[in-house]
Amino acid sequence: FPNVLYEADPKFLARKKSDYPEVNKVYEDYKQSQAVWLVRVMEDGQDRLVALSTVCTHLGCTPNWLEAEQKFKCPCHGSGYYKDGVNFEGPTPRPLERFRIFQDATGNIVVDKAKKYRQDLGEWNQNESFLTMS
Numbered sequence: 033f034p035n036v037l038y039e040a041d042p043k044f045l046a047r048k049k050s051d052y053p054e055v056n057k058v059y060e061d062y063k064q065s066q067a068v069w070l071v072r073v074m075e076d077g078q079d080r081l082v083a084l085s086t087v088c089t090h091l092g093c094t095p096n097w098l099e100a101e102q103k104f105k106c107p108c109h110g111s112g113y114y115k116d117g118v119n120f121e122g123p124t125p126r127p128l129e130r131f132r133i134f135q136d137a138t139g140n141i142v143v144d145k146a147k148k149y150r151q152d153l154g155e156w157n158q159n160e161s162f163l164t165m166s
């Protein structure tokens with residue numbers, strides 16, 4: 033057999049803009065299958081959809097989204113993050129990471145986990161670190 037390494041495709045389709053109708057909402061549809069939250073946030077005066085990594089930036093556990101408290105909370109050591117991924121409590125030193133997000137030619141939303149954007153490196157304003165919704 034040829035010595036070929038089959039790696040998982042880092043890109044996945046995340047439906048269409050119309051499937052994310054609510055502003056300020058965390059969509060958990062791809063948490064289990066892709067380790068990504070799709071979150072609609074108001075940021076810099078723009079309505080944006082962002083793809084947040086579910087990997088806690090402390091030591092790599094998976095936080096839970098707590099709807100009643102409007103925060104992500106990590107069960108391992110208690111780090112907390114706002115809806116936009118910015119940390120505000122616990123030992124983690126930095127926000128959750130975001131993945132590349134864009135639309136293909138037919139309007140499908142594509143998330144590309146091969147490309148990450150870090151807020152602490154000033155990368156959250158880069159092209160394709162978010163998708164403008166309106």
Ligand code: FES
Binds near residue numbers: 088089091106108122
């Ligand atoms: Fe999340 Fe430590 S791994 S708080």
